[in-house]
Amino acid sequence: MIGKNICEIRKRRGLSLTEVANQAGIAKSYLSNIERGLNQNPSINVVERIACVLEVDLKALLKTENSMEFSTQRLDEEWVDFVNRLEESGIEKKQIQEYKTLLEFIKWKNNRK
Structure with a gap:
């Protein structure tokens, strides 16, 4: 799971495998093995360096699918609450x-990076 998270965040940031590996001070092949799940237990030191390069909290790389599903569910609940408060305010x-359309465009644009 760590590898998948690293890969997704790296791509969202528009960074190449080489860039992240060089900045983290690890071999490109080692990072590739982590991302592909061939090395599922990198040292915490290596993961911390990768997190630093990706500018994310270490927890973001360690999240499992279950914790991400919970986060998504909570975020959805927060959006529903937000929309309800907007409607209540008039x-x-x-x-x-219109705001939803703008947010969808921003999400689409961010996913292309």
Whole structure:
């Protein structure tokens, strides 16, 4: 799971395998093995260096699918609450839809990076 998280975050940041490996002070092949799951137990020191290069908290790399699902569920609940509060404040559904469209565009743009 660590490898998959590293790979996804690295790609979102627009960094190559070589860039991350060089900045973390590890071999490119070693990082590749971690990302592909061939080395599933890298040292905490190595993971900390990778997290530093990716500019994320160490916990972000150690998250499992179950914890990510919980985070997503909680985030969804927060969005529902946020939208409810917007509606209560007098913002119309049409305005909320415009913001939703803008957020979807931002998400699409970030995924392309």
